[in-house]
Amino acid sequence: xxxxxxxxxxxxxxxxxxxxxxxxxxxxxxxxxxxxxxxxxxxxxxxxxxxxxxxxxxxxxxxxxxxxxxxxxxxxxxxxxxxxxxxxxxxxxxxxxxxxxxxxxxxxx
Amino acid sequence: xxxxxxxxxxxxxxxxxxxxxxxxxxxxxxxxxxxxxxxxxxxxxxxxxxxxxxxxxxxxxxxxxxxxxxxxxxxxxxxxxxxxxxxxxxxxxxxxxxxxxxxxxxxxxxxxxxxxxxxxxxxxxxxxxxxxxxxxxxxxxxxxxxxxxxxxxxxxxxxxxxxxxxxxxxxxxxxxxxxxxxxxxxxxxxxxxxxxxxxxxxxxxxxxxxxxxxxxxxxxxxxxxxxxxxxxxxxxxxxxxxxxxxxxxxxxxxxxxxxxxxxxxxxxxxxxxxxxxxxxxxxxxxxxxxxxxxxxxxxxxxxxxxxxxxxxxxxxxxxxxxxxxxxxxxxxxxxxxxxxxxxxxxxxxxxxxxxxxxxxxxxxxxxxxxxxxxxxxxxxxxxxxxxxxxxxxxxxxxxxxxxxxxxxxxxxxxxxxxxxxxxxxxxxxxxxxxxxxxxxxxxxxxxxxxxxxxxxxxxxxxxxxxxxxxxxxxxxxxxxxxxxxxxxxxxxxxxxxxxxxxxxxxxxxxxxxxxxxxxxxxxxxxxxxxxxxxxxxxxxxxxxxxxxxxxxxxxxxxxxxxxxxxxxxxxxxxxxxxxxxxxxxxxxxxxxxxxxxxxxxxxxxxxxxxxxxxxxxxxxxxxxxxxxxxxxxxxxxxxxxxxxxxxxxxxxxxxxxxxxxxxxxxxxxxxxxxxxxxxxxxxxxxxxxxxxxxxxxxxxxxxxxxxxxxxxxxxxxxxxxxxxxxxxxxxxxxxxxxxxxxxxxxxxxxxxxxxxxxxxxxxxxxxxxxxxxxxxxxxxxxxxxxxxxxxxxxxxxxxxxxxxxxxxxxxxxxxxxxxxxxxxxxxxxxxxxxxxxx
Numbered sequence: 001x002x003x004x005x006x007x008x009x010x011x012x013x014x015x016x017x018x019x020x021x022x023x024x025x026x027x028x029x030x031x032x033x034x035x036x037x038x039x040x041x042x043x044x045x046x047x048x049x050x051x052x053x054x055x056x057x058x059x060x061x062x063x064x065x066x067x068x069x070x071x072x073x074x075x076x077x078x079x080x081x082x083x084x085x086x087x088x089x090x091x092x093x094x095x096x097x098x099x100x101x102x103x104x105x106x107x108x109x
Numbered sequence: 110x111x112x113x114x115x116x117x118x119x120x121x122x123x124x125x126x127x128x129x130x131x132x133x134x135x136x137x138x139x140x141x142x143x144x145x146x147x148x149x150x151x152x153x154x155x156x157x158x159x160x161x162x163x164x165x166x167x168x169x170x171x172x173x174x175x176x177x178x179x180x181x182x183x184x185x186x187x188x189x190x191x192x193x194x195x196x197x198x199x200x201x202x203x204x205x206x207x208x209x210x211x212x213x214x215x216x217x218x219x220x221x222x223x224x225x226x227x228x229x230x231x232x233x234x235x236x237x238x239x240x241x242x243x244x245x246x247x248x249x250x251x252x253x254x255x256x257x258x259x260x261x262x263x264x265x266x267x268x269x270x271x272x273x274x275x276x277x278x279x280x281x282x283x284x285x286x287x288x289x290x291x292x293x294x295x296x297x298x299x300x301x302x303x304x305x306x307x308x309x310x311x312x313x314x315x316x317x318x319x320x321x322x323x324x325x326x327x328x329x330x331x332x333x334x335x336x337x338x339x340x341x342x343x344x345x346x347x348x349x350x351x352x353x354x355x356x357x358x359x360x361x362x363x364x365x366x367x368x369x370x371x372x373x374x375x376x377x378x379x380x381x382x383x384x385x386x387x388x389x390x391x392x393x394x395x396x397x398x399x400x401x402x403x404x405x406x407x408x409x410x411x412x413x414x415x416x417x418x419x420x421x422x423x424x425x426x427x428x429x430x431x432x433x434x435x436x437x438x439x440x441x442x443x444x445x446x447x448x449x450x451x452x453x454x455x456x457x458x459x460x461x462x463x464x465x466x467x468x469x470x471x472x473x474x475x476x477x478x479x480x481x482x483x484x485x486x487x488x489x490x491x492x493x494x495x496x497x498x499x500x501x502x503x504x505x506x507x508x509x510x511x512x513x514x515x516x517x518x519x520x521x522x523x524x525x526x527x528x529x530x531x532x533x534x535x536x537x538x539x540x541x542x543x544x545x546x547x548x549x550x551x552x553x554x555x556x557x558x559x560x561x562x563x564x565x566x567x568x569x570x571x572x573x574x575x576x577x578x579x580x581x582x583x584x585x586x587x588x589x590x591x592x593x594x595x596x597x598x599x600x601x602x603x604x605x606x607x608x609x610x611x612x613x614x615x616x617x618x619x620x621x622x623x624x625x626x627x628x629x630x631x632x633x634x635x636x637x638x639x640x641x642x643x644x645x646x647x648x649x650x651x652x653x654x655x656x657x658x659x660x661x662x663x664x665x666x667x668x669x670x671x672x673x674x675x676x677x678x679x680x681x682x683x684x685x686x687x688x689x690x691x692x693x694x695x696x697x698x699x700x701x702x703x704x705x706x707x708x709x710x711x712x713x714x715x716x717x718x719x720x721x722x723x724x725x726x727x728x729x730x731x732x733x734x735x736x737x738x739x740x741x742x743x744x745x746x747x748x749x750x751x752x753x754x755x756x757x758x759x760x761x762x763x764x765x766x767x768x769x770x771x772x773x774x775x776x777x778x779x780x781x782x783x784x785x786x787x788x789x790x791x792x793x794x795x796x797x798x799x800x801x802x803x804x805x806x807x808x809x810x811x812x813x814x815x816x817x818x819x820x821x822x823x824x825x826x827x828x829x830x831x832x833x834x835x836x837x838x839x840x841x842x843x844x845x846x847x848x849x850x851x852x853x854x855x856x857x858x859x860x861x862x863x864x865x866x867x868x869x870x871x872x873x874x875x876x877x878x879x880x881x882x883x884x885x886x887x888x889x890x891x892x893x894x895x896x897x898x899x900x901x902x903x904x905x906x907x908x909x910x911x912x913x914x915x916x917x918x919x920x921x922x923x924x925x926x927x928x929x930x931x932x933x934x935x936x937x938x939x940x941x942x943x944x945x946x947x
Contacts, residue, residue, distance in 0.1 A: 027149060059147050060140070063146070067142060072141065072142050073141050074140045074142065087125055090135060
């Protein structure tokens with residue numbers, strides 16, 4: 001698990017630092033990408049309570065990173081923590097799906 | 110990898126793929142990432158979009174055009190017409206190349222080729238041509254146009270005129286550069302934090318400080334780092350100030366406060382430093398916080414220096430002998446030095462503000478207030494003298510000076526004042542005035558003229574006596590130089606100038622000179638000048654003072670005296686000549702007389718011999734026939750003849766002594782006197798006892814004269830022995846000083862005179878009566894008639910002794926012997942020499 005190992009090391013410099021390292025892959029300002037951004041922001045300020053570190057990657061500018069993570073369509077959210085990596089594709093409108101992927105409890109809609 | 114792991118891996122891949130498919134199915138995808146490119150996916154609502162698109166195309170500000178595969182324009186919207194100036198009918202069906210500059214057509218072809226292969230091109234910036242040849246920068250997006258089957262039949266081009274944007278970009282770039290340069294040039298270290306406290310940007314000084322203070326790569330505090338974490342770690346390490354910084358920043362980021370300041374020390378290895386950390390909220394659009402650190406070490410030092418300076422000022426002000434105070438611009442006095450309270454005996458509470466009026470003389474206060482208020486109003490230095498009441502209730506006069514301290518704009522910020530006690534100096538001034546008056550009075554009334562010159566050698570003082578001596582009034586000469594009026598006697602002028610030069614340059618600052626001056630009436634005065642010059646520290650002349658004594662009368666008297674002396678000398682010389690002439694004549698006469706008397710004396714011997722011879726013959730021939738009385742007559746004739754012979758012999762001797770020149774040489778009396786004793790029969794031991802007591806000295810004299818002298822004294826001693834006794838004679842010598850008890854006072858003698866020795870000749874004879882002792886040394890004087898004698902012997906003794914520079918005397922009492930003494934010059938070697946030369 002090369003990327004995960006590296007990520008956890010870099011993102012946990014001290015106690016209390018972000019648990020999740022998040023990468024949101026978008027295609028410029030395309031509508032779905034825009035929607036995904038907004039949904040993720042709501043999740044971060046809400047459920048995740050800043051307990052994460054976010055990087056947004058625009059595939060129109062850099063698609064190599066996406067390829068490396070096997071992200072073939074956008075928008076897509078790649079979350080890494082403790083050597084685990086999950087990828088959620090789509091606009092992230094389905095909060096339940098996202099939280100399940102992040103192994104976080106959620107109240108079913 | 111184990112089988113289990115492999116299965117889990119495959120399941121993950123499957124879930125991944127399912128996720129992609131689900132997203133595509135839900136139309137939640139807008140791009141597909143290919144191995145070499147990204148394909149935008151717009152599947153949904155294609156039809157609606159097309160209609161919408163047409164509307165958008167027409168209303169768009171952008172130029173939207175399409176072309177077919179052959180390069181002919183197939184559509185041309187309003188935006189295109191506006192930007193490039195062609196109407197649709199002018200370009201539709203025409204080659205698109207007419208709006209592409211020739212040098213860019215190859216590039217256009219390449220890009221088109223990509224589009225016709227299915228690629229979309231966005232944000233491609235190039236230049237197109239307007240109808241009038243203007244070059245218009247455009248941002249281009251190109252997409253393939255497909256028919257219903259998906260075959261590419263052309264390309265759409267959306268071109269946006271980016272002239273303004275280009276300009277704005279350039280301006281923005283310049284502005285950003287400017288802002289960056291500005292930020293980097295600030296001494297403050299600046300970091301911009303986002304709402305989470307992560308560093309978004311820092312300026313160069315921030316990085317430099319990090320590099321210089323233990324973080325060479327500046328990695329700990331650069332972009333992306335959470336600044337709050339740094340503070341938190343420092344706090345956990347025990348840094349209290351870091352804790353305060355953390356609290357403050359968190360409050361700011363939460364929006365609870367807009368501003369946060371913290372001063373903290375941060376020493377470098379070389380020096381103590383202080384910093385001010387400041388955090389402010391940026392405009393709401395930005396969020397987060399802007400953190401700056403200022404190095405305030407200099408300010409701290411300045412504060413410290415200011416405090417010290419103020420302390421020094423207070424100490425100095427308290428130590429100064431004057432009273433001092435400081436007031437606000439409006440004259441409200443807020444500080445007095447210690448001396449003020451000591452002198453006035455007041456308290457700060459009593460004095461605060463305008464309380465000082467209580468130590469003023471109530472009568473003088475209104476006038477003083479008027480001037481002080483005028484000074485405050487005009488912001489000009491105030492100076493006034495007035496009395497202040499001391500703690501003892503007595504007023505003393507003070508000179509008060511107050512200076513306004515002004516700021517850059519010339520506004521008064523403070524009044525600083527001092528009160529100097531001038532009571533003593535006022536008294537001293539009065540005393541000085543009185544002293545000056547007294548001195549001036551004395552100068553004016555001095556019997557010496559007092560004349561003073563200033564630094565420019567112009568007269569500054571001309572006393573009353575100067576007016577009297579020289580005739581000029583003070584007002585006629587003051588301010589003039591000495592060469593400005595006919596005053597210096599022409600002949601004496603070089604000397605006077607020499608004296609003046611020596612006084613002016615200080616080489617002879619004190620001088621007495623004598624010269625002549627003209628008076629106003631042209632007559633000449635002889636003056637003695639007592640001059641002194643006063644130079645300042647740098648040797649520059651300040652004043653020359655001369656006291657002048659008019660010595661004209663004295664000079665004239667001296668001249669008269671000199672003339673008289675000359676006359677007198679001439680007269681004396683004349684007189685001397687006369688005397689010499691007469692003396693020569695007299696000596697000639699004396700010489701004649703001496704020759705005459707010698708001749709007579711000598712010639713008298715012949716008849717005397719005849720008388721003696723014939724008297725003897727008569728006695729022998731007729732002795733028996735003569736009667737006894739006749740024989741007695743003959744005997745008397747013979748005796749008288751013998752006496753006359755003695756008289757003649759002595760007279761001849763005396764004459765020799767008187768006449769002859771006497772030369773001096775050392776004579777040893779110890780040898781001379783025994784020789785004399787041997788020579789005379791009646792001095793032989795059977796006739797007399799002659800004893801020499803002690804050694805006899807060597808004296809300076811003439812041997813023949815000394816022989817005469819001592820033989821006469823010895824023969825006298827024997828002759829005047831008591832009847833029937835054998836005379837005893839004692840000869841001794843003593844220093845003349847031991848003879849100080851002699852009756853005759855010692856005549857004063859010069860130091861160069863050789864010492865005298867006294868030779869005593871003492872006998873035990875009949876002695877000499879007191880009354881005769883004076884005259885026995887005179888010619889033909891005798892003390893007694895009972896003994897034979899001519900009265901010449903002692904006269905010869907005195908004569909020879911006196912001619913040898915000595916003296917003679919006697920001490921005697923009748924019947925008790927006589928003690929004759931002779932003082933003679935002792936013969937030291939040198940003395941003998943000098944005496945011989947005379």
